[in-house]
Amino acid sequence: MEYYSAYGIKDNLNNIPHTSIVILTYNNLEYNKLCIDSIRKYTRKGTYEIVIVDNNSTDGTKEWLKTQNNLKIIFNDENDGFPKGCNQGINASEKNNDILLLNNDTIVTPNWLDNLKICLYSSKNIGSVGSVTNSCSNHQTVQAEYNNINEMIDFAEKYNKSNPSLWEERVRLVGFCMLIKREVVNKIGLLDEIFTPGNFEDDDYSFRMRSAGYKLILCKDSYIHHFGSTSFNKDNQKYAELLNTNREKFKTKWGVDPHSIIDEQITNLSDSNTKIDDRNLKFLLRRIENNIEYDESLSEVLDNIYEDDFDYDSIVMSIDKHIIKKEMLLNAIALGCYKEGMVDFSLRLLMKSYEINLADKDTIYNIAYIAGKIGEKELAISFLNSARDKDDEMLDLLHDIMEEANE
Missing domain, CATH: 1.25.40.10 (Tetratricopeptide repeat domain)
Structure with a gap:
C-alpha cells in the first residue's frame, strides 16, 4: 500500500482502499432513514458499501430496509448486541475494504469520509481515525450551534476542511464513528464479544490497536451529527449496571482499569x-x-x-x-x-x-x-x-x- 503526504493524498483518494460502512440497527426507523440517506448524499459514489446488521427490529425498520437498493443486509432473529453485530458486518464486507463502524443515530456530512481517509492514509502507523461530533464521550465533541438538519449541514460544510493541524493522537476512539484500516482488522481480529451487548468493546479495540503498534487519531476536521445512545439509555439503572459489568471485564482481561488509563493518557496528551x-x-x-x-x-x-x-x-x-x-x-x-x-x-x-x-x-x-x-x-x-x-x-x-x- 502506498502512503501519501497529508496534502498529496487529496489527489490520490481513488487509489486507496474502499470503505465498508457497518451499521447496526435495532428499531429507531427514522434515525435509520436519516443515517443511510445522508451517507448516500454526502459520500463519494463508488468508494463505499453499506453493510446493515439488523438486530430483530420490530418498528418497521426491517420492512423499510427490504425496500432499499445497494445495501448488504443481515437480519438477525434476535438482538445479538453491538460487538457480535459489528463482527457479522465486518465478516460480510468486501475483504479488501477498510471498515467504518457507524452508529445508526448519526447524520454524516459533506467531506466526512474523505477527510477521515486522508488522515488514515497519511501514515502507515495510523491504524484508526474518528470524527468529532456534538454528543459523545472521550472529549470527541466540539461546540456546534444549529437548530435543524439544514443548519447542521451548513455548519459541517464550512467545518470539514481537511487540515492536518487538527489531527490529534488519542489513546482511545469511541465506536460511534471509527474508521479502521483493513490490515489492522486482519492483524488484531474482530471485536471481543465478551462485552456483549455493548460498552467497552471500543476501549478494548483501541487498546489492542495501540498494543499492535498503531496510532489512533481524532480528526477534528471531520464533523458528523450524533443524536446519542438511542439503544442503551432507555433504562438508566440497567445501563449503569452494564457499564460496571463490562468495566470489570476489561479490568479482568487487561489487569488495568480502563478509566484510569484513559484519564492519565489523555492528561498526558493534552x-x-x-x-x-x-x-x-x-x-x-x-x-x-x-x-x-x-x-x-x-x-x-x-x-x-x-x-x-x-x-x-x-x-x-x-x-x-x-x-x-x-x-x-x-x-x-x-x-x-x-x-x-x-x-x-x-x-x-x-x-x-x-x-x-x-x-x-x-x-x-x-x-x-x-x-x-x-x-x-x-x-x-x-x-x-x-x-x-x-x-x-x-x-x-x-x-x-x-x-x-x-x-
Whole structure:
C-alpha cells in the first residue's frame, strides 16, 4: 500500500482502499432513514458499501430496509448486541475494504469520509481515525450551534476542511464513528464479544490497536451529527449496571482499569510539556506493561532515571502499587539501565524482582549475566545454581562464566 503526504493524498483518494460502512440497527426507523440517506448524499459514489446488521427490529425498520437498493443486509432473529453485530458486518464486507463502524443515530456530512481517509492514509502507523461530533464521550465533541438538519449541514460544510493541524493522537476512539484500516482488522481480529451487548468493546479495540503498534487519531476536521445512545439509555439503572459489568471485564482481561488509563493518557496528551510526576510514571509503566509504544515508553523512563527525575524508591513503589507483571517491568527497566551504563541501579531493580519471586528465571539469568560482566563471577554462579530448573540459556551462561572463572 502506498502512503501519501497529508496534502498529496487529496489527489490520490481513488487509489486507496474502499470503505465498508457497518451499521447496526435495532428499531429507531427514522434515525435509520436519516443515517443511510445522508451517507448516500454526502459520500463519494463508488468508494463505499453499506453493510446493515439488523438486530430483530420490530418498528418497521426491517420492512423499510427490504425496500432499499445497494445495501448488504443481515437480519438477525434476535438482538445479538453491538460487538457480535459489528463482527457479522465486518465478516460480510468486501475483504479488501477498510471498515467504518457507524452508529445508526448519526447524520454524516459533506467531506466526512474523505477527510477521515486522508488522515488514515497519511501514515502507515495510523491504524484508526474518528470524527468529532456534538454528543459523545472521550472529549470527541466540539461546540456546534444549529437548530435543524439544514443548519447542521451548513455548519459541517464550512467545518470539514481537511487540515492536518487538527489531527490529534488519542489513546482511545469511541465506536460511534471509527474508521479502521483493513490490515489492522486482519492483524488484531474482530471485536471481543465478551462485552456483549455493548460498552467497552471500543476501549478494548483501541487498546489492542495501540498494543499492535498503531496510532489512533481524532480528526477534528471531520464533523458528523450524533443524536446519542438511542439503544442503551432507555433504562438508566440497567445501563449503569452494564457499564460496571463490562468495566470489570476489561479490568479482568487487561489487569488495568480502563478509566484510569484513559484519564492519565489523555492528561498526558493534552499537556506534553508538564514535568513528569508520579502519575506520569505510573502511566509510562502501564504502557510498557501492556506493550503500548513499548520502546518509546521505556526510553522515556530511562531518560528520567538518568536525569534523576525518577529514583529507585518511586519506581519500586509505583510498580508495587499499580503493576500486575512486576517482575517483567523490573527486568525490562533494569536491562535498559544496564545498557545505558547505570549498572548499580540495574542490579538494585533486579534484586527487588528476585525478592518478589525467587524462582523467576529471567531475573536470575539477568542478575547472573550482569554480575558476570562486572567481574562478580561467584555471585553469578551462585544465582545460576539456585535455579531449580535450568533452561538451555542458563546452562550456557553458567558454562561460560565458569570457564572464565577458571582461566
